[in-house]
Amino acid sequence: MRRPRTTVVVSGMIAADPFQGGASWAVLQYVLGLQRLGYEVHLVEPIPTASIQPPxxxxxxxxxxxxxHRVAEEYGLERHATLLHxxxxETVGMPYDELRALCRRAAVLLNVSGMLADPELVSPIPIRVYLDLDPAFNQLxxxxxxxxxxxxxxxxFATVGQxxxxxxxxxxxxxxxxIPTLPPVVLDRWPVAGEIRRDAWTTVANWRGYGSIEHxxxxxxxxxxxxxxxxxxxxxxxxxxxxxxxxxxGETRDVTALGANGWEILDPIEAAGTPWHYARFVAGSRGEIGIAKSGYVASRxxxxxxRSACYLACGRPVIAQETGFGRHLPTGSGLxxxxxxxxxxxxxxxxxxxYAVHARAARAVAEEYLDSDRVLGRLLGKVGAPC
Known part of the structure; x- marks a missing residue:
């Protein structure tokens, strides 16, 4: 008799702030990566009332x-994804009672920034991992x-802050x-890219995400x-x-300075407003100029x-601002x-x-260090998750 698959619940932001393809992929890497490892995975995203659009x-x-719904449909997650008010x-996807039953049989919760807070869903899961994708800021x-x-x-507690x-x-x-964990990338979803469609160093960024912290x-x-x-x-x-x-x-001084210094500013929704547009943008670039929040740099x-993991997987070199990651990833070729x-x-x-040498090295870094099979397998092992 075949043993039931271990259930993992993943909670992270996809729709609370829609049309951010890169942010969506940050969560999808965990969902799709865990599916590759053979787990039954269910994505649950809680949406605060203030985030519902239109109000x-x-x-x-x-x-x-x-x-x-469009993202779930694109990646075959229609039966494995639920929005929770x-x-x-109130849910869209799995009814609440069924969702509660699923959480009672789940073995692991990967909870990005502790987003899922409903005790009826969280408390029954024996291994509850706080997944920190915003190190320094969450702790501060x-x-x-x-x-x-x-x-x-x-x-x-797991963090991408190494x-x-x-x-x-x-x-x-x-x-x-x-527990330090590198960002996973599902390699078969991010194959080596072909033609460079935008011969430029690119990235996707928010000028400001929230306030700064003095500490x-x-x-x-x-x-x-x-x-x-x-x-x-x-x-x-x-x-x-x-x-x-x-x-x-309204950031007129900075907008003017960026243009005057030769930075081409692209509409982020047009370029990367869905996961598939984002993937096309990354794959079509010459490489990434990865500029980190100053808080990541200052905190080391x-x-x-x-995002850099995606560029590397596509065989696109990454030039990234040092935050201390250089002690954990090889730098000098590709990265x-x-x-x-x-x-x-x-x-x-x-x-x-x-360029050709650095492009090959970029993919090699992704395969050796960021492959979701390795990264997620290692993380689940460290938290004692059943296979």
Missing amino acids: GTPLGESLNEAYF AGTR WHAAEGIDMRFAAHTH EVGSDACPVPTCGRDW GGVHHGQKAHSFRRLMELPGRTTGKFAVALSIHP CGWFSD LSFGDIEGATDATARVRAD
Whole structure:
């Protein structure tokens, strides 16, 4: 008799802020990667009332649901994905009672930033992993700003900040033992790319995602603060730079400076507003210029981008701002790190001098270090999940 498959619940943001293809992929890598390993996987996304679009719309008629349904349909998850109106029992997908029954038989919860907070769904699952994709900020919100990040509901804590908890990273651990885990990429969903359709160094970014944090005399800022230090980069190289950038038009000084310094600003929804548009954008680029939030850099938390993992898998070289990840991933070929504008300038020249070698090395880094089979298998092993 065949043994039932182990059930894993994944909770993360896809539709609460729709039309962010990269953010959707950050969650999909876990869902699709766990399916590859043979698990029964169910995606549950709680949507706060304030996030439902248009305001006052029933969840089932909302823009959020339309986007969620389209993504689920595209990746064969129609029967494995549920939207939950947070704080209620209103769902789209699996009815609440069936969802509760599924959680009672589930062995593991991977809960991005503790998003799923309903105790009837969370508490019955024996292995409850708080999955930190925003290292330094999640810990500082809790320790420095007194925000309840819902750590207490979890049994294990995993982070893409490779240095959180080490002597190199001053970020408070909040009394938790953090398991470092690299961002997974499902390699068969991200094959080696062919033709370069946009001959430019690209990335997808939010100029500001939320407020900055001051802690221990250190400013933990946003992408805006890092970009400003690299504003003159395009003028120092012969390459082009194109950024699918979400920036408020009221940031006139920065918008003007970006254009004046040679940064091409692309509409992020047009370029990467769905997971499939995002994948096409990444695969069609020459490579990535990966600029980190200044908080990741200042904290030396070892954050490495799930977006960079996608570029590498496509065989597109990545030039990434150093956050401490260089102690955990090989740099110098395919993946190059930099600490300042001079280092970024040098890295672009090195890739330009031998692009084919760096392209092959990029894919090799993804295969060796970021393959979802390895990354997720290792993570589940560390939390004691059944096979």
